[in-house]
Amino acid sequence: MSILLLVLAAFFLPLFPASVVFNRLAAANDHLGVRLALFVLWPQIGVLLILWSDLAVAPGLIAAWALLSALLYAFRMLTVREVGRWSAMLASSAWPLAWLYALQTPGVANLVAFTLALTVAPVLMLLVCAALTTRLEAAYTGLHGGLARDLPRLSGVIVVTTLAAMALPLFPGFFALLAVLGGATLWMAIGILLTWLLWSWAGVRLLEGTVFGPRSGPIAADLTVLAAWGLSLLIGVIVAGGLAWTGGAL
C-alpha cells in the first residue's frame, strides 16, 4: 500500500518520468485560473500522499531519484523559451526537493509550507506569462526582447519574479533551500546546489530573452500603475510570509 502511495505521489510531487503528466497537463490548459489552481493544488496532493505513506521503504533510492529529477528539469529549463512551459519545468525541478525535505521528517505544517515556498515562483511566472501573452500575443523569450526600454513596469515585475525563480534572498525559495540543506547529506547538498545553480543560469537566460537586449516586437502597453503596485504588494506579502515561516532562528 505504502509503495503504491509513493508511486502515486511521484506524479504529484513529480519525479521523472511521472513528471511528464504534470507538464502535459500544464501545457494543455491555457486558462490562467485553471493553471494557477493546478500549480497550487497539484503538489499539495503529493504532500498528502507522502504523509500517508512510509518513506522509510527506500530512502536512498527516493533521494537519488528526486535529486536526479530536480537536476534534469533544471538542466532542461536552460533551453525552454515558452514562459508557460518554463514555469512548469521550474515546478518540476523544485517540487522533487520536497521528497528530500520529507526524508528529514519535518512536521506536517513545515512540509506544506516548504512545498508552498517552492510553488511561489512558478505561480508568479504564470502571471508574467499571462501578462506577456496579453500584450505581445506570445510569451516567448528571444522573440520580443528589450522590454526594459518601453515597458519598465512589466520588466520590473519580470525581473523580480525571475529572482524569485532563482531562489535568491529574500524570496521563500531561498529559505526553503536553506531548510532542506540544513539536514542534507553531502551528495544531497551538492545535488541541490547544482540545481540551484542551473536555476540561476536559466533565469538569466530568460531575462536576456525578455527584459534585456535590443527592443524588438510590437508596440505594447505597459502594466498600469495599479497593477504594478498590486503585484508589488503580492510579492511583498509573499516575502514577508516566507520570512515569518523561516525566520527567528538565531
Next chain:
Amino acid sequence: MIELQWLIPLLPFVAALLVHLLSGRPGQQVARLSVALNLVVVILAAYQLFHYIAADTGPQWAALAGGWVSLQIDPLSAIMALVVSGISLVVHIYSVRYMVEEPGYGRFFMLLDLMTGSILLMVVAGDLITLLVAWHLIGVMLYFLLGHNTEPPRTQRYAFWTFIAYRLGDLPLVLAAVILFQTYGVLDFPTLFERIAAMPDARTFMDLPVTGSVAFLVALAAFAKSAQFPLHVWLPYTMEGPTPVSALMHAGIVNAGGIIINRFAPVFVHSSEILHLLFVVGLLTALIGSVLMLTQNDIKKALGYSTMGQMGFMVMEAGAGAFALAIFHLIAHGVFKGTLFLNAGNVINAARRHDGVPNEPLYDFLVERKSAPTRLPWLMIAAVTLIVPLAILVMVHAWAAQDFFQQQGAIVLLFFGWVAGVQVLFSAYRLDTENPLRMMALIILSFTVVVVGYVVVGHTFEAFLYPDAAFRAALYSAASIHELTFNMLVVLLAIIMVLGWMGAYFTRVRRPPADEGNGSTWLILYSLFSRELYVADVCERVTARLLDLSKRLNVWLRWS
C-alpha cells in the same frame, strides 16, 4: 554603540527605496538624496570606528527581537564599513554628473544604494544566514549594475559571466554554512567561533575535518568573488558597465574574498593545508594576472588583469598567515584603483592634448640643449639594486617588530617586498636621465619612506585587527611549512628572480633587431597569453555544448 550599527546597512536600503519612489522627479534631486544618505552612513561608520577604538569595549553582537537578523561590531566590520561606505560615497558623488545623461538615472542610483547596503550588510553580518543573504545579494546587484545599459548584447553577456562566477562563489559558502550548522548547531558568529576553538577536530561528511572542509569551501567562495585563477574570466570583461560601477567593483566589491577569508580566520587557523592552497592559488593568480596584463593591447582589459594580480597578492598574503596585511592591501588597492578608474576621463583628455610620446634624444640634444643621458656602471647598479632594498626592508621591520622574522609568512612578505624594491630600482636604471646618481638616490629615499610608512601602519593595523598576539602567531604558524623546504624554496625563487633580471638586462643591452626571428616557443607563449590562456574560449565552448545537450533532451522528451 551597537544600536547605531543597524543604521549602517539600513540607510542605503532606505535610500534605494526613496530613490525608487521619487525617481520620477526631474534633475539630480534623487541622486543628491542618495548622496546625502550615504554621507550620513560614512559619518556613522567613522563614528563607530573611532568610538570602538576610544571606548575599548571589545567586539559586540546584537540580534533583532525574535532572532531575525544579527549584526556585530568588531575591528574587521568597523574598518571595512568605513572603507566601503567611503568608496561608495565617492562613487555616488562622481556619478551625480557622470550618469546624468544616461537613461535610467534613478534606477542606477537605486542599484548603487542596494549594492552599498548589501556589501555593508556582509561586512557587519553577525551570523551565517545574514552573511549568506548579503553574499547572494552582492552578485545579484552587481549583475544589474553591470547590465545597467540594457540594450547592447555584449554588456549583457559579460554581466552574465560575472553573475555565474559569483553564483559559483555563493554555493560553496552555503555548503560551508550547512557544515558549520550541522556540526556546531549555532548560527551566530561569536558562539560559533567559540565552539570551533573548543572543538577544532570535529569531523563532518566522509569523516573529513570540519575546519579543513569549511576553510576549503570559504576559500572557493573567495576565489570566485575575488577573481582567482581559473575563476577570473569575468573580471577583465566587466568594463562594459558604466565607469562608476567599474570603480566600485575594482575598489570594493572584488575585495569581498579577502573580507570573507578574514571573517573566517578562526577556521583557517586550524587549516594549514588550506592556507597553503590560498598561497599557491594567490601566487598563480598574481603571476598570470600580471603576465596577461602585460600582453593585452586593450588598456581596460589590462586594468582588469592588474586587479586580478592584486587580488592574487591579497589571497597570497592570507595564505602566508598575514591576514591583517591582506585587509590593509585591499584597502590600499581599493583607494588607488578607484582613483585610476574615476580619473580615466582626465587621462583621456590629457592624452588628447599631448600625445605623451617622448622626444628623440637627438632632438633634446640639438633643440632643447639637454646633455646626453648617462648611465651608472652596471656592476655597481646590480649591487645596489639587489642589496639596498633588502637592507632597508630588514632594518625597518627589525625596528618595527623584533619578533617578526621568526615567522615564515614574514619572510615571504619580505621576499616579495625585496622583489618589488629591486624591480623599482631596476626600472629606474633603465630611465634616461642626465644625473643618474641623483635619480637613484631619490628613488631609494622614496622607497625607504614607503617601506617605513607601510611597515609602521601595517604593524599597527595588524595589532588593531587581531589584538590577540597569540592568535596572530597561530595564523603565521598554521601557514608555515617544513623549514628546510621553505629555505630551499626561498633560495630557488631568489635565483630564478636574479636570473630573470639578468636575462632582461642583457636582452636590453644586446638590443636584438626588430626583424630577428623569435623562437617558436616564445610565439606560442605570446599567443597563449594574448588569448588569455583560452580560458574564456573553453568556457564558451563548454557552455555551447551544454546548451546543445539541453536542447536535444527537450526535443527527445517532447518538451514535457
